[in-house]
Amino acid sequence: MPYVIITGASRGIGAATAKVFAQKGYDIVLNYCHSQQKAEDLAAFLRKEYHVQVLPMQADVSNPKEAETFIRSAMVVWGTPSVLVNNAGIAQQKLFTDITWEEYQTMMNTNAGGVFSCCKAVLPAMIHVKKGAIVNVSSMWGVSGASCEVHYSASKAAVIGLTKALAKEVGPSGITVNCVAPGVIDTDMNGILSQETLNGLAEETPLSRLGTPEDIARAIYFLASADAAFITGQVLTVDGGIL
Numbered sequence: 337m338p339y340v341i342i343t344g345a346s347r348g349i350g351a352a353t354a355k356v357f358a359q360k361g362y363d364i365v366l367n368y369c370h371s372q373q374k375a376e377d378l379a380a381f382l383r384k385e386y387h388v389q390v391l392p393m394q395a396d397v398s399n400p401k402e403a404e405t406f407i408r409s410a411m412v413v414w415g416t417p418s419v420l421v422n423n424a425g426i427a428q429q430k431l432f433t434d435i436t437w438e439e440y441q442t443m444m445n446t447n448a449g450g451v452f453s454c455c456k457a458v459l460p461a462m463i464h465v466k467k468g469a470i471v472n473v474s475s476m477w478g479v480s481g482a483s484c485e486v487h488y489s490a491s492k493a494a495v496i497g498l499t500k501a502l503a504k505e506v507g508p509s510g511i512t513v514n515c516v517a518p519g520v521i522d523t524d525m526n527g528i529l530s531q532e533t534l535n536g537l538a539e540e541t542p543l544s545r546l547g548t549p550e551d552i553a554r555a556i557y558f559l560a561s562a563d564a565a566f567i568t569g570q571v572l573t574v575d576g577g578i579l
């Protein structure tokens with residue numbers, strides 16, 4: 337049975353991605369950081385609904401040792417994964433002049449460092465078997481830049497650079513590396529925005545709505561699937577046309 341490792345899968349886009357892969361028959365390693373109950377509940381739902389195996393694993397991916405340990409432990413149990421989805425991420429809105437060095441470091445360590453560490457942990461095994469797919473979750477702000485989200489935008493631009501470079505390096509080993517760049521998606525991450533702001537963002541979007549976690553999950557699954565076997569190093573923007 338193929339299996340996928342998904343980081344930050346306790347909520348939002350990661351949880352929706354776990355559902356899509358489970359529907360397709362994948363076993364799931366479901367990483368979470370703080371939301372243990374949500375991860376356990378989702379795991380129970382996936383087992384019952386789709387009859388797949390699910391391994392919830394706690395790790396803070398911003399910590400390279402924790403990221404490496406959880407991925408190595410998963411591989412001891414289930415071997416080399418078919419797919420790694422680097423989805424875990426945090427956001428913060430602040431004027432650039434108010435962002436502290438520590439906040440910048442936390443943002444970079446989580447959003448870009450987590451991708452680096454998880455790719456490093458999984459790649460020797462994927463290279464050994466000469467196959468695998470990695471899908472990273474960036475953001476449209478990593479493409480265009482967002483006011484009051486300079487550190488977030490920088491971390492997501494780093495994910496795009498890492499994706500493109502790594503795709504070239506591991507392509508000869510039969511491994512694809514791509515990323516999705518979501519627009520404004522209706523998850524907890526945007527919970528700090530007022531309903532008025534969210535309505536304004538939906539109006540600005542050519543498709544006239546916010547994205548759903550499922551919109552992104554389906555794009556992630558596509559990039560990991562055999563239908564995308566000749567696609568690598570790409571950034572798939574899934575934003576309802578807003579960019």
Ligand code: NAP
Nearest residue numbers: 344346347348349368369370371396397424425475521523
């Ligand atoms: P969310 O609802 O806030 O969920 C974030 C997920 O990431 C949670 O499962 C959380 O786990 C996990 N996480 C956070 N820090 C972690 C860490 N250090 N180690 C491991 N897991 C960690 O956010 P979302 O909207 O689904 O976002 C998912 C990804 O999409 C992020 O990379 C985000 O930047 C990106 N994105 C989102 C949007 C949007 O509009 N929502 C737009 C563009 C890109 P716990 O709850 O267990 O701590």
